[in-house]
Amino acid sequence: MDEKNIKFVQGNEACAEAALYAGLGFFAGYPITPSTEIAELLSVRLPQTGGKFLQMEDEISSICAIIGASLTGNKVMTATSGPGFSLMQEALGYAVMAEIPCVIVDVQRGGPSTGNPTHVSQGDINQARWGTHGEHSIIVLTASNHQDVFSITVDAFNMSEMYRTPVILLFDEVTAHMREGLIIPEKDALDIVDRLKTSVKRGVDFHPYLPREDGRLPMSDFGGIHRYNVTGLFHDMWGFPSSDPKVVHGLLRHLVDKIENNVYNIARYKEYFLEDARTIFVSYGSSARSALHVVKNRRARGERIGLLELQTLWPFPAGIVREKCSEAQCIIVVEMNMGQVLQQVKTAVDNPDKVFLANRIDGELITPTDIRNIMRLIQGKGV
Numbered sequence: 577m578d579e580k581n582i583k584f585v586q587g588n589e590a591c592a593e594a595a596l597y598a599g600l601g602f603f604a605g606y607p608i609t610p611s612t613e614i615a616e617l618l619s620v621r622l623p624q625t626g627g628k629f630l631q632m633e634d635e636i637s638s639i640c641a642i643i644g645a646s647l648t649g650n651k652v653m654t655a656t657s658g659p660g661f662s663l664m665q666e667a668l669g670y671a672v673m674a675e676i677p678c679v680i681v682d683v684q685r686g687g688p689s690t691g692n693p694t695h696v697s698q699g700d701i702n703q704a705r706w707g708t709h710g711e712h713s714i715i716v717l718t719a720s721n722h723q724d725v726f727s728i729t730v731d732a733f734n735m736s737e738m739y740r741t742p743v744i745l746l747f748d749e750v751t752a753h754m755r756e757g758l759i760i761p762e763k764d765a766l767d768i769v770d771r772l773k774t775s776v777k778r779g780v781d782f783h784p785y786l787p788r789e790d791g792r793l794p795m796s797d798f799g800g801i802h803r804y805n806v807t808g809l810f811h812d813m814w815g816f817p818s819s820d821p822k823v824v825h826g827l828l829r830h831l832v833d834k835i836e837n838n839v840y841n842i843a844r845y846k847e848y849f850l851e852d853a854r855t856i857f858v859s860y861g862s863s864a865r866s867a868l869h870v871v872k873n874r875r876a877r878g879e880r881i882g883l884l885e886l887q888t889l890w891p892f893p894a895g896i897v898r899e900k901c902s903e904a905q906c907i908i909v910v911e912m913n914m915g916q917v918l919q920q921v922k923t924a925v926d927n928p929d930k931v932f933l934a935n936r937i938d939g940e941l942i943t944p945t946d947i948r949n950i951m952r953l954i955q956g957k958g959v
Contacts, residue, residue, distance in 0.1 A: 669708030695939030853882030
């Protein structure tokens with residue numbers, strides 16, 4: 577490994593470097609704690625690689641700008657947090673409906689409203705899934721360390737292009753602002769999915785919303801050789817608005833099925849010591865680091881304990897959670913909210929009564945000591 581590929585960085589920097597690695601061509605954003613470093617770094621690095629950086633007047637214009645840039649053929653990203661992510665929800669729904677590839681980074685902080693701008697939270701899980709109205713599906717990814725932040729960011733761009741959909745990277749303030757080593761992979765070490773362009777020639781009828789047999793939708797750069805319509809309304813294969821029940825039903829099924837039918841392809845997770853575990857932590861983001869510390873400490877004392885770290889939060893990998901936790905006598909979900917992933921785990925497993933919550937909601941990182949104290953309370957109930 578060339579020493580120039582080894583960096584000591586924040587998580588936000590790891591995300592920005594990964595976006596460049598994945599082929600980012602356009603970034604538009606508005607500074608907001610704790611995501612600002614992503615914009616700061618890309619304002620310097622992106623123009624150096626031939627890309628474009630724009631600081632917009634707010635978060636609404638930011639996501640609208642990347643939607644437009646994506647339609648013209650660029651890989652695109654914006655980054656925000658808390659209130660900014662709330663402002664993006666309407667345009668996020670537009671990108672879902674119009675099937676526009678884009679990556680949205682939400683570095684979570686305390687809320688609602690202005691909340692705790694400089695402190696950690698994991699309170700945006702449900703907003704990332706349900707923030708925009710209507711029936712839809714969404715891909716939401718996360719990570720707990722900088723090497724994984726890098727790889728999962730590349731995955732986000734790949735999935736965005738593969739499924740022609742917005743993808744949300746849901747990090748948290750601790751992961752974003754802590755510093756640790758990062759190895760930048762060599763060129764071509766990670767697979768990169770490029771934009772699928774149509775082979776339809778100029779002057780031939782182009783159907784921008786007609787999937788191939790493999791389900792992928794080829795695109796044509798807007799303003800290029802093909803004329804076509806883009807709308808947030810239900811639309812036919814030409815992109816023109818339609819209220820025909822068959823068209824509406826077919827499009828809605830397509831938007832949901834292209835993601836929900838690929839849960840196992842989209843799912844990213846890491847497992848630690850699950851082979852013989854009787855107590856299993858389920859966690860994600862910076863909470864998973866504390867959970868892993870407890871696991872290693874307790875196993876050294878002979879306890880049969882393990883960790884399932886989720887890196888795909890939506891579509892929720894219920895089948896994987898059910899399978900990995902099937903032999904557990906006790907499942908403890910470790911997160912920094914009031915139980916947003918807890919509810920998904922309870923729904924996924926055969927016996928929800930054996931699922932418990934270890935959490936903090938006060939803007940401080942949940943520590944190994946916090947988790948151990950909650951474990952004692954659970955064990956005191958005879959579990």
